[in-house]
Structure formats: C-alpha cells, structure tokens
Amino acid sequence: MIALLAHPRQAPVVRLLAQRLPVAALCSPWRGSFGPLSLPVHTHLAELLAAHQPGLVCFLSPHPRLAEGLSLCLAREIRVLSAGPVDGPASPQWQWGGQHHFSPLFQQALAQSRSPDFGVPVYLRRVVGGGGLLEAWWAACRLLGEAQALLGGPPDWFQVAAHRRGQSHHLVLSLSFHQGAGAHLVVAPSYPEPSADLTLLGSGGLVFSDQGANTLAVVSQAATDLHAPAFLHPEPAWISHYLAGSTPPLPPDPLHLSLLPAIRRSLRQGVPMAVLG
Amino acid sequence: MTPNTYGVLLLSFSPHGHQRNFVPLFQRHPRVSIVGVADEPDIPLALQALNRQWATQLGVPYLPSLDQALALHGVEVVSIAHQQERNAGLALRCALAGKHLWIDKYIGATLTQCDQLAEAVRQAKVKTILPSYAYSQLLEQCRQLLAEAELGPLMGVHVEAMFSKGWPRPVPSPPAPGLEAPGRWTYPQLKRELLTVGAYAAALVLECLGPLTWVQGRAGAYFFSEHAATHTDDFGMMTLGSAGGGLATLCGARIGVATHPLGGPLKAHLVGSRATAYVDGKRPALDTFLRSRITGAQYQPPAKDPMQWASGSPVLGASLAADPTGLYAGLEDLVAALDEDRQPRYTVHHGRQLIEVLTAGYLSAAAQGALVSLPLEPGH
Numbered sequence: 001m002i003a004l005l006a007h008p009r010q011a012p013v014v015r016l017l018a019q020r021l022p023v024a025a026l027c028s029p030w031r032g033s034f035g036p037l038s039l040p041v042h043t044h045l046a047e048l049l050a051a052h053q054p055g056l057v058c059f060l061s062p063h064p065r066l067a068e069g070l071s072l073c074l075a076r077e078i079r080v081l082s083a084g085p086v087d088g089p090a091s092p093q094w095q096w097g098g099q100h101h102f103s104p105l106f107q108q109a110l111a112q113s114r115s116p117d118f119g120v121p122v123y124l125r126r127v128v129g130g131g132g133l134l135e136a137w138w139a140a141c142r143l144l145g146e147a148q149a150l151l152g153g154p155p156d157w158f159q160v161a162a163h164r165r166g167q168s169h170h171l172v173l174s175l176s177f178h179q180g181a182g183a184h185l186v187v188a189p190s191y192p193e194p195s196a197d198l199t200l201l202g203s204g205g206l207v208f209s210d211q212g213a214n215t216l217a218v219v220s221q222a223a224t225d226l227h228a229p230a231f232l233h234p235e236p237a238w239i240s241h242y243l244a245g246s247t248p249p250l251p252p253d254p255l256h257l258s259l260l261p262a263i264r265r266s267l268r269q270g271v272p273m274a275v276l277g
Numbered sequence: 278m279t280p281n282t283y284g285v286l287l288l289s290f291s292p293h294g295h296q297r298n299f300v301p302l303f304q305r306h307p308r309v310s311i312v313g314v315a316d317e318p319d320i321p322l323a324l325q326a327l328n329r330q331w332a333t334q335l336g337v338p339y340l341p342s343l344d345q346a347l348a349l350h351g352v353e354v355v356s357i358a359h360q361q362e363r364n365a366g367l368a369l370r371c372a373l374a375g376k377h378l379w380i381d382k383y384i385g386a387t388l389t390q391c392d393q394l395a396e397a398v399r400q401a402k403v404k405t406i407l408p409s410y411a412y413s414q415l416l417e418q419c420r421q422l423l424a425e426a427e428l429g430p431l432m433g434v435h436v437e438a439m440f441s442k443g444w445p446r447p448v449p450s451p452p453a454p455g456l457e458a459p460g461r462w463t464y465p466q467l468k469r470e471l472l473t474v475g476a477y478a479a480a481l482v483l484e485c486l487g488p489l490t491w492v493q494g495r496a497g498a499y500f501f502s503e504h505a506a507t508h509t510d511d512f513g514m515m516t517l518g519s520a521g522g523g524l525a526t527l528c529g530a531r532i533g534v535a536t537h538p539l540g541g542p543l544k545a546h547l548v549g550s551r552a553t554a555y556v557d558g559k560r561p562a563l564d565t566f567l568r569s570r571i572t573g574a575q576y577q578p579p580a581k582d583p584m585q586w587a588s589g590s591p592v593l594g595a596s597l598a599a600d601p602t603g604l605y606a607g608l609e610d611l612v613a614a615l616d617e618d619r620q621p622r623y624t625v626h627h628g629r630q631l632i633e634v635l636t637a638g639y640l641s642a643a644a645q646g647a648l649v650s651l652p653l654e655p656g657h
Contacts, residue, residue: 120450122499122512123528125437127546127553157646159493163432163522165550170432172524174493174516176646180451182495182514184526186435188548197546197555199437201512203445203499205536210544211555270522271491271648 002239003054005045005069007061008032009131013193013233014039014060020236024052029063045069049076058239059083059096062134070094081242083235084138085256095242098250100146102234102241105209109200112207113150119203121151121181126198127211129191136162136169136187137263141256143173143185150200151181158276160259162266165189171263174272194232283615284312284351285379287335287358288343288367289320290327292586293463294358294381295409300335302605303356308612313337315346317363343367347374354379354611360463365390368405368625372397377404379611382476384628387460388636388657391629398625406611410480410631411623412603414596415558419481419545422556428549433524434485435548436478440470441541442585444578445500445533452497457508459639459657467503467584468531471496471513471642472635475529479515479634481545482527483627486519492649493517494638500533501584515638524548531584535576538564538593561597633657 130136168189332339365385496513498504543558
C-alpha cells in the first residue's frame with residue numbers, strides 16, 4: 001500500500017493517484033481541503049505510519065520537517081519516493097526526482113529534439129508553478145532535470161535569481177550548456193500544474209506547447225476554470241515504475257541540494273547567485 | 278476650422294530601417310502628408326537610387342542633403358530610419374532645426390550619442406516618438422491585464438520574441454567563442470538580433486518593471502553563417518532585475534522561415550504574487566489552413582532580401598487586431614501630442630533607457646554572462 005504526503009494545492013494529483021493506485025492514506029500537515037477524497041487524512045506522518053503501515057511513502061510536496069519524516073520511514077524499512085530533494089542519508093530505500101521522464105510533454109519534446117530535423121538545441125524556456133520557498137525549489141529541481149535531458153546537460157553556467165512577496169516566491173534559473181544551448185527556467189508562485197508551457201528551439205526549428213491551447217477550460221457566467229488533462233500528470237506512471245523496480249534507482253543530483261542555499265542567498269542579496277560556473 | 282496637416286520628411290530608406298513600413302501610415306493618416314525624401318550625400322549609390330525611387334513613387338522631391346531638406350517648406354516632422362550609427366547625429370541636427378522627430382527603433386549607437394540627443398531634444402522642446410515599442414498588441418494586452426486582472430504585486434515579466442525569417446545555413450556547434458562588443462550594430466548582410474528582436478521584449482520589461490539594476494546576457498550565432506563569420510548574434514537571451522526586486526527574462530532571435538505558424542513567437546508571462554498571466558502577442562488571430570496556400574507556399578526568402586528585413590514570412594493565420602504592431606496608434610499619438618503640446622507616450626528618453634539595457638546585455642554576453650550593473654558607467 002502507498003501513503004502520500006501532499007499539500008492541498010496538490011489535490012488534483014492526489015485524487016488522481018487515489019483512483020489509479022492502491023493509496024491507503026494521506027498525510028498533510030498543512031491547512032486546506034483536498035475536496036472530495038475518500039482517503040483517511042493525517043496531519044502527522046508517524047500517526048499515518050502506525051495506522052496504515054504502508055510499503056511506500058510518496059512525498060509529493062516539500063515540508064521543513066521532511067528529513068525527519070524520511071528518517072522515520074527508513075527506520076521502519078518503508079521505502080520513500082520523493083518528488084524533490086530531501087537532505088537525508090543515502091540509502092537504496094529511497095530516491096528523489098525523475099518524474100519528468102513520465103511526463104507526455106517532456107517525452108514528446110525529447111523525441112522531437114532527437115529528430116535530425118531539429119538540429120542542435122539552442123534554447124529552452126519553461127514556466128511552471130511553485131508557491132512557497134521549498135515548493136519553488138522543488139519545481140526548479142524538476143525543471144533542471146528536464147533541461148539537462150533536453151539540452152545535453154550538465155550545465156556549465158548556472159545562475160539563480162529569486163524574489164519573494166510574503167510567501168510567494170519567484171525564481172529564474174539561467175543556464176548554458178557545453179554545446180552552447182541556453183535555458184530560462186521560470187518558477188512562478190502560481191501556474192497550472194502540470195505546466196504545458198514549453199518552448200524548445202533547435203537550429204532546425206521550434207518545438208513549443210502553449211498552456212492555453214493544451215488546457216481544458218470550463219466556462220461559466222462567473223469565471224473560466226482551467227484543468228489539466230489527467231494523462232499529463234506524470235505521477236501515476238512515475239510511482240508505478242518505481243514500485244515495479246525495473247530500473248536501478250536514479251542517482252541524486254548534487255546540483256539540487258546546492259540550489260536551495262543559492263536561492264536563499266539571492267533572496268537576501270537581491271542579485272543572481274551562481275550555482276555553477 | 279480645418280485642423281493643421283503635419284508635413285513629414287522621410288529621412289532615408291536604408292534597408293536597415295523601416296521607412297518603407299511607415300509610408301502607408303503617413304499616407305493613410307488624414308493629418309499627415311509626406312513632403313519629401315532626404316538623405317546624406319555620403320551614402321552608397323544603391324541607397325541613393327532607392328531613395329530616389331521612393332521619392333519618384335511618392336511624387337515628392339529627393340534632397341540629397343539634410344541641410345537642404347530641413348529648409349524645405351512645410352517640414353514639421355522628420356521620420357528618421359537610417360542605420361543606427363547615423364540616427365543620433367541626424368536626429369540632433371533635425372531637433373536643433375526645430376523639427377519634431379519620428380525615429381525608427383534606435384536613437385543612437387552609443388549611450389553618449391543617446392545622451393547628447395536627449396539633451397538636444399530637451400533644449401529644443403521638440404516632440405519625439407519611437408513608434409515601435411509602446412503601442413503593439415502585446416503591450417496593450419499586457420497593460421489591460423495589469424490594470425484589470427488581480428495578479429497581485431508584479432514580481433516578474435518573461436518575454437520571448439523571435440522572427441521566423443531568413444534561410445539558415447549550418448554554423449559551427451557550439452557557436453564560436455567571442456562576441457562583437459556593443460557599439461557596432463550595422464552590417465550589410467545581417468542585423469544583431471538580440472538588439473533587433475530583443476528590443477521589443479526589453480521595452481516591455483522596462484514598461485512593466487520600471488528601472489532595472491542588473492542584467493545578464495548570453496548570445497551567439499546558431500542559425501546563420503553570416504553571424505558566425507562576424508561573431509555577431511542571431512540569438513540572444515537576457516535575465517534582468519529591477520530596483521524593486523522584480524525579475525525578467527527575454528530572448529530575441531531570427532530563427533529562420535517556416536518555424537512558427539504566425540511568423541515567430543511573441544509571448545509574455547506576467548508573474549504576480551497572486552496570479553500569473555499569459556499573453557500571446559500574435560493573437561487573437563484567425564487560424565487559416567488553406568490547402569493551396571500551404572502546398573504552394575513560397576518558403577524560399579527573396580534573393581534580394583535573404584534575411585527578410587522587408588518581406589514577411591508565410592503564416593497560417595491572420596491577426597484579428599487592426600494594428601498589431603501599433604505603428605498607426607503611434608502616429609495618432611504623435612499627431613495628438615503635436616495638437617496638445619505634450620510628448621508622446623514613448624520618447625527619446627525611453628529610447629535611451631532601452632539602448633542602455635541592451636548595451637548592458639551585450640556587455641554581459643561578451644563576458645559569458647557576467648553580471649552587469651545598471652546604470653552603466655558613462656562612456657558606453
């Protein structure tokens with residue numbers, strides 16, 4: 001059985017996972033509603049572990065005490081799959097990241113970029129949503145993984161600029177890669193999840209996806225609500241693949257951990273900070 | 278009483294400028310009349326011939342000397358569309374002669390030139406407008422969202438602008454190191470595209486975020502052998518920061534014909550603390566997929582215009598906006614400004630700020646993305 005740890009902002013993907021996978025319970029230490037959801041919800045991970053004894057815990061949202069939660073799971077020999085980095089001990093029992101490999105948008109962009117017609121990569125622009133500091137950091141890590149795969153990483157120049165208003169954090173990652181390609185990876189406090197906004201420029205042409213054109217819209221007299229088509233969420237396939245254990249675990253990317261202190265420095269100093277280069 | 282008609286002198290049809298695009302606007306506007314075509318005596322013969330051809334076509338005199346042209350009866354406004362290195366000097370002489378200025382895209386090649394012109398304009402008390410930036414549909418739609426949508430305080434602006442024009446030929450990959458420093462902008466066969474295309478994006482960033490305090494840039498040749506051979510840029514990207522902490526990114530590029538259904542992406546994201554807005558400057562548009570147009574499209578750029586400075590690329594749609602570039606709105610603003618004795622919305626002072634930001638972007642790009650602080654030290 002699977003347990004999820006998620007922020008209420010992740011409600012759509014939590015509901016999707018509850019439909020598709022054997023999810024036993026949800027832990028959410030944050031305030032807020034997940035809407036219609038037939039899962040037991042706990043505010044403390046220890047409580048959830050004691051009550052449901054899951055075989056896998058998926059961290060879908062970051063939390064300041066996630067390292068503690070990780071240690072708790074590992075001590076009980078419960079596997080952990082995390083959507084972003086956690087500063088915890090290396091162990092074959094857990095891993096983070098890699099969900100972009102199961103995103104149809106990423107898969108198609110990668111396939112197109114491998115066509116000889118695409119030429120060599122020139123530029124990638126992505127805009128996604130984040131929220132608070134840790135959420136924005138995790139979103140940036142996801143983008144970094146995508147960029148390295150699409151542009152032939154690792155980067156040889158990598159800067160981060162950060163700005164905050166209250167709890168809303170805005171990040172800009174500027175990168176260049178050894179073949180000369182550049183990237184702007186933008187994390188906004190609010191953006192539809194998963195973001196369908198991608199521009200990938202090659203010397204042979206342009207591969208792009210617009211958020212507006214790839215979103216379901218519900219129009220009422222009061223408002224227009226946008227919804228992502230369910231199959232664009234990578235999480236069900238990402239978790240299933242991990243459970244199947246058909247490939248060795250992904251090695252952690254050290255750039256992910258060095259990104260957070262660079263973000264904090266940029267917030268303090270008001271200028272971009274080098275993460276690399 | 279019949280309102281005044283303002284006489285416009287067309288100063289150069291340089292292929293690097295957009296005078297040819299301005300002619301239909303001047304012809305269409307009921308308060309404007311074209312009274313002459315002029316240029317300097319030391320220009321290439323081909324440009325002299327082109328200027329004469331336009332003068333003949335428009336039925337106005339061609340004056341191969343600016344001094345002579347400024348003395349021509351009825352000249353109230355001079356439309357300056359020369360190569361960038363000449364614009365400031367020409368504009369300065371026109372301002373000193375008391376003429377109002379319609380300037381194509383760039384007021385000068387260096388900040389020193391820009392400052393001299395800005396000061397001359399201040400003293401001469403003439404009206405100035407750079408019509409290319411402040412009136413486009415992209416900017417109008419951004420303004421609408423900033424005014425109406427509940428984005429919260431603006432935290433960032435992210436713009437991509439690319440022209441699907443020209444016929445790329447293979448260049449070395451990765452791009453050859455070394456980028457020509459800012460200041461030399463004009464080449465017979467190419468334009469520097471972070472400047473040419475990125476200027477639209479930078480103007481939007483400046484309007485939304487206000488004064489900028491730092492810039493980082495990267496640029497190079499990725500598409501055209503002409504750019505690779507001269508260490509100039511057909512693609513560039515910039516990251517920028519404002520005094521208030523706002524962040525911006527932009528890219529500007531010429532990426533080759535037939536790479537986008539509407540002639541190249543022109544998009545902006547406005548990031549607020551509460552919401553993010555997305556604007557496609559090429560829309561609203563009517564998508565058109567007409568078989569014979571697609572199968573019979575002429576995708577090869579004209580031999581005389583290989584970079585398509587004067588020709589459009591084939592598109593699969595039609596803008597629903599009557600004035601997507603906003604050039605006519607700019608002309609209306611100028612006429613109203615002359616009537617009301619005020620300055621238009623986008624003047625040489627804005628143009629000077631724009632050149633400063635772009636120059637900083639090039640300085641950074643030439644130093645592999647080093648942080649460049651704004652304002653720049655004098656002397657650039």
